[in-house]
Amino acid sequence: MLAPVTDDDGAPFWQYARAGELRVQTCADCAEPRFPPRPCCPHCQSFASEWRPVSGRGRVWSYVFPHPPLLPDYAAFAPYNVIVVELVDAPRIRLIGNLVTGAGAALDSLSPDRVRIGARVQVVFDEGGLPQWVLERP
Structure with a gap:
């Protein structure tokens, strides 16, 4: 079977998944969730992010x-x-x-x-x- 290919932006998603947690990257400035993970918020262009559990x-x-x-x-x-x-x-x-x-x-x-x-x-x-x-x- 195929294994996920990770990059720096998406690596935390897979780390949390291996621990049995579903988390979504969220802008730390405007609180807008985003997926797929990326370095910049498409809503406010901030580079600050965090991984919030859902x-x-x-x-x-x-x-x-x-x-x-x-x-x-x-x-x-x-x-x-x-x-x-x-x-x-x-x-x-x-x-x-x-x-x-x-x-x-x-x-x-x-x-x-x-x-x-x-x-x-x-x-x-x-x-x-x-x-x-x-x-x-x-």
């Missing part, structure tokens, strides 16, 4: 079942989903991941008919710190 709750904003799978290593998991999650705490921030049955579960662990736009989800992390998403219990 609840990890969100809604499925969009999804796709890549067919055929885009990379050969993923063919064994087809059909699998790729979802775009809009965070409840920061609605302008959208993260991409997979909707699975539990932390560390296979990409194809959730039946395709359970994936819906608007579904409430919660972040979980696999043992390597990769964010995944599970359906919230009603």
Whole structure:
């Protein structure tokens, strides 16, 4: 499977994820959250930033079942989903991941008919710190 490629701006995101925390880079001057991480705030142009924790709750904003799978290593998991999650705490921030049955579960662990736009989800992390998403219990 692919591993995240990190740079200096995004490295803290992955450090927190490996510790089981979802944090979002936020401008220390105007408090505007931003993703993807970058050195300068697009709202006020400040270079001051901090990493604020978020609840990890969100809604499925969009999804796709890549067919055929885009990379050969993923063919064994087809059909699998790729979802775009809009965070409840920061609605302008959208993260991409997979909707699975539990932390560390296979990409194809959730039946395709359970994936819906608007579904409430919660972040979980696999043992390597990769964010995944599970359906919230009603």
